[in-house]
Amino acid sequence: MAVLVVADHDNARLSDATARTVTAAAAIGAPVHILVAGKDCAAVAAAAATIAGVEKILLADDAQYARQLAECMEALILSVADKYDAILAPAASNGKNYLPRVAAKLDVAQISEIIKVVAPDTFERPIYAGNAIQTVKAPAGAKKVITVRGSAFKPAAQGAKVGIEKIAAAADPGLSTFASEALSHSDRPELTSAKIVISGGRGLGSAENFHLLDKIADHLHAAIGASRAAVDAGYVPNDFQVGQTGKNVAPDLYLAVGISGAIQHLAGMKDSRIIAAINKDEEAPIFQVADVGLVADLFTALPELEAELAKRGH
């Protein structure tokens, strides 16, 4: 049966999580269609059209979708839901916002943040901050509404360009309006799709000291993350947060600096290929999961690390 993936994007760029969600969708059924809803987002639809395994793009280009407000997205997705056996969205802030509305209106349970498609109707998802994995089975005959944890799936490859079909906007329910936004701009790779992530914790001690990570990140082309403790202490904004209540990342290398390793933090990064840690406390729980641990004071280790990376030509 046909599967719909709702694209995550900012009207200019398609998020990497969308291609990862297509991988999950293809394991559930075929054909896979992608719905791109936005305003002046033709470039996003064009990018979506080259994801391998996708048969068709649905494009709803209308002012009401400029910010993907939940109430408008609900109405739009419901207007095409009939044709699909499963509806998926990346478990990003947009998908998490609108998809449960769709599930409720379809009178089905949503399956949140799947990390594995065991069978087309059976999925694994983390519960208790990833301290347990629940395998759930959807009832026969019911539509499946699913959010997908991007870090658990590889992005679908690029393929031949498929057609883009324009669809009509649904009536705007008029329940909410966009007022303003404050986004942090960064030239660094995006946290959830970066190959290398360097995260800082309370051990850095201050917002100023947090910048010690910048140069290391420059050398390694890494994204910068943080533990909840560092966010709560005001060193960095919340969108840096990795963990149960922040973002989930699974890079090639996760370097934890001055992070003790609370279970809530580990929940957000334990699927990284290599975990490395710098901490002066030899007993810190982070070392129980780190493949490589440097037991050292970070204030001496970081400058040394920077110099050594430069020396080695990184």
Next chain:
Amino acid sequence: MKLLVPVKRVIDFNVKVRVKADQTGVETANVKMSMNPFDEIAVEEAVRLKEQGKATEVIAVSIGPAQASETIRTALAMGADRGILIKVDGEIEPLAVAKLLKAVVDAEKPDMVITGKQAIDDDANQTGQMLAALLGWGQGTFAHKLEMNDGAALITREIDGGLQTVSVKLPAVMTTDLRLNEPRYASLPNIMKAKKKPIEEKSAADYGVDVTPRLSVVKVSEPPRRSGGVKVKTVTEFLDKLAEAGAI
């Protein structure tokens, strides 16, 4: 303005959960239970609105076993005015919770429902959104800041990459993120006072809602364990090991 605050009883966030040997769930016997931390933030926000004179009544509602009345008492000790306990034994999915809450909203007619963005047990992050959809209301999820503005709620939300502010018509549903406020500890006099506040007891059948789970849980298993690797003392060794692993 009347506020409804749904609160959930969950395993305390400090407890290290253990998967049962028969893989039917996690061990809950003799485990400390508390109010879901995001719901505490919701109670705090509602009580502050009342203290500022913007809300007239705060009703805490919990759906769960008889002991969920303790969770309601916690909300009452923080400053909620009265409670509603809908007794349900066993697992209950967010969709069924949303349907029960809709029935409560239909009866109580609050101007706003404020609840946590997710419960730290099932990590579903669905109930508030589902409730808003079933009611045909607008929503402001993952709230970082709330301002009341003439028949609308101006809600600043934590989103990927920063903050977004939306204006949501009342009545509305708001779900709370961590930085909205810091919940208070209930004082002893307020804990004593809370014992006298009323809690109404209901059942799912009173509201005509079928709470049978839709999904079947095949199993609950331990996540794959990572084990620690090598510990080194120098930056050179550290980088050598990372290079060996192909990580840099």
